[in-house]
Amino acid sequence: MSTLAEQLRQNATPDAIAADLDRLDHAGRLAAIATLASADFERLYKTVDGRHVELDYYVPAQVKDGEPVRHVGLNSMPVFRTVDKRFVRTATGDLHGYNHLENPLSSAVSGPGYFVVQPRGTPAPDATGKTQLYVNYWQVPKAPPRADWPPVRDNEGLPGKLVYGKMCDYMWRVSDHVSIGEAWRNGRSLRTWFIVCRDTP
Numbered sequence: 001m002s003t004l005a006e007q008l009r010q011n012a013t014p015d016a017i018a019a020d021l022d023r024l025d026h027a028g029r030l031a032a033i034a035t036l037a038s039a040d041f042e043r044l045y046k047t048v049d050g051r052h053v054e055l056d057y058y059v060p061a062q063v064k065d066g067e068p069v070r071h072v073g074l075n076s077m078p079v080f081r082t083v084d085k086r087f088v089r090t091a092t093g094d095l096h097g098y099n100h101l102e103n104p105l106s107s108a109v110s111g112p113g114y115f116v117v118q119p120r121g122t123p124a125p126d127a128t129g130k131t132q133l134y135v136n137y138w139q140v141p142k143a144p145p146r147a148d149w150p151p152v153r154d155n156e157g158l159p160g161k162l163v164y165g166k167m168c169d170y171m172w173r174v175s176d177h178v179s180i181g182e183a184w185r186n187g188r189s190l191r192t193w194f195i196v197c198r199d200t201p
Contacts, residue, residue: 003035004044014048014174021175029178029197033073041076041193045180051173053133055119058097059089060200066090066146070100071179075194083194085135087117088145096141098149099164111160112150114140115169124168126187135169135181169194 002010007017021029036044059069071085087097095117116139118124121131125138137155144152155164167190169181177198183190 004032005035005037005040008036008040008043008047012047014051017044017047018173018175021178026177026197026199029175030073033178033195033197036074036195038076038078041180041195042191044174044195045172045182045193048172048174048180052120053171053173053179055089055093055095055117055133057133057173057179058087058117058198059095063089063200068146070199071196072199073178073194073196076192083196085196086149090145096145097135111153111155111164113137113155113160113164114152115164116141126166126168126184128168128170128184128187130170133171135171137164137167137169 002012004017004021007020021032024032058071063069066088069087071087073083074081075083084100084102085097086100087095089095097115097117099113115135115137118134118136120133122134124130124134125136140152140155142152144150153160155161155167166186168184170184171179171181174180174195178195180193180195183192183194
């Protein structure tokens with residue numbers, strides 16, 4: 001079977017890419033993501049354009065409210081490439097989350113990067129007019145959704161503002177577990193993409 005990178009370079013269809021990823025287990029999907037070069041991220045994002053995700057993609061319906069779901073993967077940047085986004089569904093049905101960083105230095109510099117997930121069709125604060133689901137860093141939870149999560153920080157304060165300030169991640173589905181996002185700041189694309197894989201069935 002061709003690697004994910006080879007499939008993209010051979011102009012594989014979105015359905016073919018999804019089918020191959022869906023046949024793999026979690027470790028296999030992460031290995032597939034790891035074959036991508038930075039330049040492949042934009043190509044994949046454009047390939048799957050229009051494949052929407054819904055809120056229950058990030059926290060499936062069978063997961064209890066307040067139980068965390070991890071989406072892990074890589075971004076297209078040259079350094080600090082690991083992505084670990086953690087999501088929970090609240091008792092009111094909202095999705096909240098933050099960016100978990102194992103490196104204490106990185107965590108101290110950027111902060112936890114809390115966010116609220118907005119369902120497709122929700123007007124974005126950056127007035128892009130996009131209609132897909134997005135991760136909204138303009139808005140943060142009032143308090144940590146879980147006692148074992150870090151304190152909430154406003155993303156408009158330093159130093160977190162330099163990483164998450166006025167940012168939205170616009171998401172597309174790649175497969176049943178893998179999605180890809182493009183980061184925008186204040187209505188402009190940062191030309192940075194990331195791919196994450198849900199670690200629950």
